[in-house]
Amino acid sequence: MRVLELEVNGDRQEVAAPAHWSLLEVLRYRLGLTGSKQGCDKGDCGACTVLLEGQPVLACLTLAALCAGKRVTTIEGLMPAHLRAGGTGPDPVQAAFDRCGALQCGFCQPGMMLSARALLDANPSPSRAEIRAALAGNLCRCTGYTQILQAVELCIAEAAGSEPAAPAWAPGQNPWKAPCGNGDGRT
């Protein structure tokens, strides 16, 4: 058992864990940060994606002991960081995934949203091909990726002050033209 000093979502924390525990196991089973998901056991699905020093990595293949002194951001950290930075509500990526219906079962999405967050931090206006490439390590089984791509594009459009593209299923009206309220139907 080692005592690790981790910086998770802005907090320095000491946590005891055996050397063979992955970062995912420490996050989920020691720190109770269960937002990072376990889908495949071994680096094939991306559900456990977290940001290590701002970069998306797979927590299931990362030894927790090797993260000592590094910044770890999990899905639970996005909204508090956004609030700390003076924003309101969840991170725009989270809000856009919600508004676009991209969260079906939601299980792959913490990892997906962190990959998307890192992409937009590095490149505020990626093309659809670039978005697809950046998310190609995060498997989603529900959406066919369409609403995920739309959500990322909604973030880009709103950050740029332009109008997001309307989906095929809403001819003549754009459900994402204006930001939604708190989940109500009056948008």
Next chain:
Amino acid sequence: MLRLPAFELREPRSLAEAVALLSEHGESAQLLAGGTDLVPNMKHELFTPKVVIALAGVPELHGVRVEPDGTLVLGALTTLDALAADARVRARAPALAQAASLVAGPQLRRMGTLGGNVMLDTRCQWYNQTYFWRSALGFCLKKDGTVCHVVAGGANCVAAASNDTAPALMSLDARLVLHGPAGRQELPIEELYTADGIHNKRVRGAILAEVRVPPVPEGHRGAYGKLRERGSIDFPLLGIAARLDLSPAGEVRAAALCAVALQARPLRLRKAVQPLLGQRTGTPGLAAAIDAAAELAHKQCHPLDNVPGEAEYRREMVPVYVRRTLRAALDGSGPVHHV
């Protein structure tokens, strides 16, 4: 969750310390760079080391630099992602940058390293499985068993080299710098690999510190082609690195074709490049030579049913990928990939 077997973790802070740890623990130790190959393999109990030596804290293994003579020196811990994006690598070793850009998926490229990819364990559908699965099989020659299941009654392990960067580095005549108990050792990458699928590296007990890519001439052209089922994540079902060095007049002065994911050793296709030499760009002669090279490569490459994907189909793709990768090298495009 699939669990890692217990091990002791060591984190050396210098190359000397790492070498000392490795020689102290010998075969009961495993080196960990990005962990993207070793960790799944440990979860499958293919490796159950007593000691894992994590190399991330070894400063000598980091960094990319260009020496005055133009030699590109790549620290073994350079991530594949960084390698693919590095302007110096893209300019001097396009095939390598392209190969790195197609390894696995985005997160794995960000974690995985060049050194880890060069030293990647061979892969096989009868081997890269859980302990339970392998026990139900009765194990295989490569690990815990006595029989190879790829070739019925096979006495040799034919697990496949599956590292995309290996053929690219071979086409560039890269040299590896290794540090072991006996000190520094430098060898051409080709001499690293053997035909033994169980352990296809000639060197054991040493740490790969850096990869040296000799300077390429002005007219160097390179590309990498990768056959896989999906546009991301998957290992190669076939990988082809192509190199063409052109004179200012457009004449092929030197050429290389190297292939991976066929058998235990990445292959250099020496005969296949012969028709290319002396041909000039933009002439029908070169187009015909590319076809001839593709046919010669087809003759030389015999994939086995080691990695998933039908061997016969993979063989059929050899000439297609050789042709396409050569053309991509010529016109400065690439990588050759289906997405």
Next chain:
Amino acid sequence: MSARDVHGPAPPWSEGFRVVGRAQRKIDGLAKATGAALYTDDLVLPGMLHAKILRSTQAHARIRAIDAAAALALPGVHAVVTGRDMPVKYGVIPWTPDENALALDKVRFVGDEVAAVAAVDEDTANAALKLIRVDYEPLRAFLDPEEALATPEPQIHEQTPEQKAKEPRGNVSKHVRLEFGEVDAALAGSDVAVEGDYEFHGTTHTPIEPHCALAQYGADGVLTVWSSTQITHYVQKALARVLGLPEARVRVIQPCLGGAFGGKSDPFALEFVVAKLAMLTGRPVKCLWTREEVFYAHRGRHPMKLRYRTAAKRDGTLTAVDARILIDGGSYSSFGLVTTYYSGQLLTGPYHFPTYRFDSTRVFTNKPPCGPKRGHGSVQPRFAFEVQLDELAEKLGLDPLELRRRNFQGEHVKTVNGQRVTSNGFLQCLEAVERASRWKERRGRLGRGRGLGLAGSMYISGTNYPVYPNPMPQAGVQLKLDRSGLVTVFTGGNDIGQGSNTIARTIVAEELGLDPADVRVVAADTDLCPVDLGAYSSRVTFMVGNALIDACRKARAKLVTALAENWKVAPERIAFALGRATDRADPARSLDMRAVLQLAEARFDTLGETGAYNTPQLGGDYRGGTIGASPAYSFTAHVVEVTVDEETGRITVENCWIAHDCGRALNPMLVAGQIEGSAYMGIAEALLEDHGVNRFGLHRGPSLLDYRIPTSLDTPELHALIVESLDPEGPYGAKEAGEGPLHPSIPAISNAVHDAVGVRLRRLPFTPARVLAELRAARAEPRGARAAVLSAGGGEAC
């Protein structure tokens, strides 16, 4: 069906819909987006133990003995259980109980569950598994369904000598032969017929969340199981049966669920194991499957070998369809009885079949058990038939779209097998994809290597066959309304990511004029929620939706009465919408709905209502006639655009236009998500995925590396087009959207490949190697000679 079950597609108030029909955000969207949503493995109870399951290394063997002494002796191990601890057989279909929680005397596939350990942590439990010795007596294993069919002994599921003497069944799981009309006569009298063999491979659901269950057994004798199931009700029944507990002492809760697609419909070994171990140890016990174990649990798409004959008149009018299907069931029955019927019963739309026959046989093999995967039992025959329709169109010289249009069955018709079809928007679906894909201008004109393909389908919106026959409602709901202004819905329906809780909120907000944010949903907890049969057969929106309208109408009447009395106006003047009540005659007069709830609570005492739904009597008057009988059917048409690389054989789907008739789209954004997700899954089955075993009976690659589901780079542009036919019996006219849109993807790709390069792909998956083989064969033989097109009966092809 009573009056409570039919409410009509229009709202009974004059203002129209204010919530229904809009792109509502999901009720749990932000919880999921922020990582707050709790899935089963996210739950931890004090003192919790971890369970691991020992699995069979043999494909088919008798268990001579199990020695678990060393495992039990390992420090940290609290209990070991084997099949003898839970000998009662169960099965999701009560007529075919052939499963044990852990193998009793036989194992039937590599991966079958044999024993389980509860230990202080996962590592200890894993170590204990390695100490358990199982003595197997191997039996001949059947990996090929034809071989299993032809070989009655050894039986994978042994009959008693008496059963065998009465009706020996060998390795047949289920056989169904049904004929409607005079098929042979119709074939003989037809102008043209096509005949061909098709093959559908195995595929599996692959939800990203692996199965997980957690059990707690209270000192009061109440067992609580949290499970990643899509059918809490059946898990409750199965646990009670196997563990010998009264159903009222078993509480099953489905936490947030990370995808299911049919793969979490059966009761699974881990649910029994954690329950039993919790009872034995007095500690909470959790079991989380590894990804490998999810592949062994399987219950995925049945591989099928299908032979079809389709006959028509010269003008394209269908005259007869004749099918013979061999179904590879794997090692257990699961839903196989239903699968066998569905393989024939769900094909009789959207086209009119004057005569129809199918002969389907499901056989057991020593492989992971097959079951219901999205589009249960009908995706495979749909593939074969829709490819054959294109072959027929080619032979007749007709545009495939025109052939389908000519055979449209119409609305409000009875099918040849006695199914009642109500609303039917298939023609609008055809028109929508025809227009969006520019079919007329582009089909056949895209140049070699590029093509367009079309297919259609229909699917059920729930079925009137509940898994166990009973006269009680198929869906029940309760509402709690109180003075805070909050309305809580209690439903046994399982939200598995498809958004059924959001639909519940939508309906209640619409009916009671509430801000959707003031409606919350408690779902899938058998202690708290009325019985609902769960998330399968695309039944939740239709059935729970109708039950909710039933409950809401009762509640609404009370709210209207209370307010009308308070305002001293006629009830007809009261309107509710989006959190406010208004007087229609005096729109300036309005009141917050919270105040209305308080008036009603004062007037009627504590407010609560129930609602229920049952299907009408449906189906043909013959054995099995109710299986596949649905109160409403959805319809779909796809056009896909492919490119075929003739050097590599690789098919790339560039675009997929999907028009789906879902009745009324209660939330078009969720409908689109279902349409896109379905099409994606179909395309994946066609091009990438292949679930099977190797020559030793071992799963070929039980991981997400080797079972390749598409990444964002492998998924084409999906264009969801919504067609709303407004069903007379659906809630506001709604029908299903979650399974139907998968079906046409697969045949549409085959048909598009034919348009692109002139070869017919009749075997799945469409691997590059197979495409190359077909291209080679086509080059080697003169055009037309190779097509498996045989003329039958009196007619000759035009």
